[in-house]
Amino acid sequence: MVSAGVYVFDLDGTLVDSVEAHMAAWLEALRALGVNKSWDEVRPLMGLPAHDIARALLPERAGELAALKNKLFLEKYLPLVRAYGDAEVLRLLPRPIAVVTSSSGHVARRVLVAVGLAPHVDLVLGGDEVPRGKPAPDPLYLVSQRLGVDTRDMVVVGDSDYDMEMAQAAGAAAVCIARKTPCRKAQHVIHTLHELLELPVKIFKNPPYETRGP
Structure with missing residues (x-):
């Protein structure tokens, strides 16, 4: 662990x-x-x-x-798909980093490659690669198994209540990025992904590694 x-x-x-x-x-x-x-x-x-x-x-x-x-x-x-400008924060965050999506796994991987984010992601799980997808906690349990990380040591970042429900069901921190769809069930709300660099360490049960530089 x-x-x-x-x-x-x-x-x-x-x-x-x-x-x-x-x-x-x-x-x-x-x-x-x-x-x-x-x-x-x-x-x-x-x-x-x-x-x-x-x-x-x-x-x-x-x-x-x-x-x-x-x-x-x-x-x-x-x-037509583009990465949000603040998605560059992935290169500044501690690894490993996982992406859990409701899209099919092979589609998600193609998207990450197309927008240039694939090198910054260590694990991708699609909605067709878990027994139950969002809002069930199953994807986070599989992340836990694959990466050897307690779900309570995860911070889930998403834009919908499905993401927030999944996180809370698994005991993870639930952070909503407020873009187009409001989240009603978030524990924390941010307006840009860069705010992840400023969130208090206490949202983790255990502290994260130091933030990596560019």
Whole structure:
């Protein structure tokens, strides 16, 4: 067990500006399968694992819908995705750093490579790579196993209540980055990722390693 804090980041809406791109891919995939849904019908589902979104939208063809959505996203919408400027803070934080996302794992890894953040991330877990995705705590338990870190020594940074619920269920600190969607269940709220460098050490059960330089 390492006596240091570990940061666990959400991806979409936290490190990268990609929610609209995912939304567009979902809506196009639905239309291709003969289903018309509005933006307002789909938007509340963002943040859930992709397979759960697909089951909610088209249960009888969920697998087909999820596969088509991922294909459209990677082929058509990925070039529109950009890292937020403050995501550069990843290179200043102690390692290891994990990304836990509701996106499919292979999609998340492609996104991180495309926006240049992959070298700063040690572990990526997609929503299809855990028994239960957000808001269940399962992803953090798997991070704990993979990195040898107690969940109570994790700081989860995300932009939705699904992230906050996952963190609190596992005993981790829950930090909301207030971008487009307000978090109602956060323990701490920040407005830029650079504020992570200034958060009190007491949010960890054990103190983190010293912050690394550029």
